[in-house]
Amino acid sequence: MPRNVSFEEWKQKKKERGEWLTSEEYQIKKDLERKEYLERELMIVNRRLNPRNHSELKKEFVKYCQDNEHLKIESESESDSSQKCGGGVVVVSKKRKSERISNQEKKSKPEIFVRREIILDTETTGLTNEDAIVEISMLELVDGIKTGRKFHRFLNPKVNITQKAMEIHRITNETVKNQPTFEKIAEDVIKFIGDGTIIAHNAGFDRRMLNNDLHRCGWEPYPEKRFIDTLEISRYLFPNEKNSQDALCERFGIDNKHRVSSGIHSAVEDTAHLYQIYQNLIKILEEKRLNPYHFKLKHTTKVE
Numbered sequence: 001m002p003r004n005v006s007f008e009e010w011k012q013k014k015k016e017r018g019e020w021l022t023s024e025e026y027q028i029k030k031d032l033e034r035k036e037y038l039e040r041e042l043m044i045v046n047r048r049l050n051p052r053n054h055s056e057l058k059k060e061f062v063k064y065c066q067d068n069e070h071l072k073i074e075s076e077s078e079s080d081s082s083q084k085c086g087g088g089v090v091v092v093s094k095k096r097k098s099e100r101i102s103n104q105e106k107k108s109k110p111e112i113f114v115r116r117e118i119i120l121d122t123e124t125t126g127l128t129n130e131d132a133i134v135e136i137s138m139l140e141l142v143d144g145i146k147t148g149r150k151f152h153r154f155l156n157p158k159v160n161i162t163q164k165a166m167e168i169h170r171i172t173n174e175t176v177k178n179q180p181t182f183e184k185i186a187e188d189v190i191k192f193i194g195d196g197t198i199i200a201h202n203a204g205f206d207r208r209m210l211n212n213d214l215h216r217c218g219w220e221p222y223p224e225k226r227f228i229d230t231l232e233i234s235r236y237l238f239p240n241e242k243n244s245q246d247a248l249c250e251r252f253g254i255d256n257k258h259r260v261s262s263g264i265h266s267a268v269e270d271t272a273h274l275y276q277i278y279q280n281l282i283k284i285l286e287e288k289r290l291n292p293y294h295f296k297l298k299h300t301t302k303v304e
Contacts, residue, residue: 044218051220054190116196117141117228119278121270122206123169125161132157133182133213134171137267138192139275141199144282146275151192152268154179169265183217190219197296198222201245201274203229228292230274233281236295249273252280 014020021029123135134157140149154171156179166172189210200206211221234243241247249256254276259269278292285291 044216046218051215051218053220115143116194117144118193118196118198119271119275120198120200120206120210121267121274122209123171123265123267124165124209125157125159126165127205129208129212130159131162131165131209131212132159132216133209134161134165134176135169135267136189136210137271138189139271140192140196141275144279149192151189153185155185156181169267182213186214186217186219193222197293198227199230199274199278199292200227201229201270201277202231203227225296228296230278230281233285233292233295237281237284245270245273245277248277248280252277 011020117140119139119141121137122133124133125131133155135154136152138151140147154176156176158181161171161173161176198207207222207224207227214221230248231243234248238251246256246259248254254273256273259265259273282292285294
């Protein structure tokens with residue numbers, strides 16, 4: 001058993017490693033740490049008082065053009081298409097660098113109107129405004145079809161995950177302790193969403209949790225009109241029936257066995273299921289001469 005180390009021996013070891021600080025050096029170190037802490041706090045306060053607008057970021061939308069009467073995704077190296085964005089609709093004019101198009105041909109070339117939507121799901125530390133997102137998953141749709149672009153992150157929420165939440169998604173504090181904070185990925189989230197309409201099940205909850213995290217790091221919140229709630233649509237189409245995602249998967253014959261058997265909620269799995277649910281809801285709405293956008297602006301649109 002090793003003998004006890006005296007203070008002088010411990011101090012000498014610290015000096016040999018260059019870790020020993022005089023009282024004056026120690027005070028300077030503590031003052032600098034306090035200064036850095038206060039600067040960080042001031043930055044957070046300034047951000048909350050003056051939230052940054054989403055439009056400050058470059059809108060990173062994929063350019064779409066028409067090729068053989070089908071939409072195709074083009075990278076910036078393949079196309080220098082111009083685009084205008086607003087309200088979830090992307091307007092794209094097709095133009096390839098290799099093509100030599102006269103001014104008259106450019107004027108006569110039709111524009112393509114593309115509806116862009118983002119399927120969103122989150123898992124959180126709990127249900128209160130003090131809770132935070134621990135997992136976020138998004139899928140991009142163009143004209144109702146998946147493009148293959150996805151966004152998924154686990155996050156360190158900087159608050160403890162409640163026991164009830166862990167029972168639902170099985171994500172523990174240990175699992176996410178080395179993951180990035182929401183602040184680190186906030187701009188990536190905003191860029192991915194762009195001007196798209198956000199589709200979520202029980203959208204009020206996901207919107208609240210997303211906006212809470214955006215507020216904490218100084219970004220403006222998303223307004224209600226940016227969301228379509230598949231739960232609200234389901235309640236309209238199937239009144240007095242269960243309309244949870246599990247119930248809708250069973251109703252539409254969507255394979256949901258893993259979630260039902262395990263009881264585990266996963267943002268990635270839920271966005272995949274919600275895409276299929278959304279397609280089925282659209283078909284039923286079309287039979288009633290409706291579409292999901294009748295449910296988007298509650299204060300201006302009334303569904304009879």
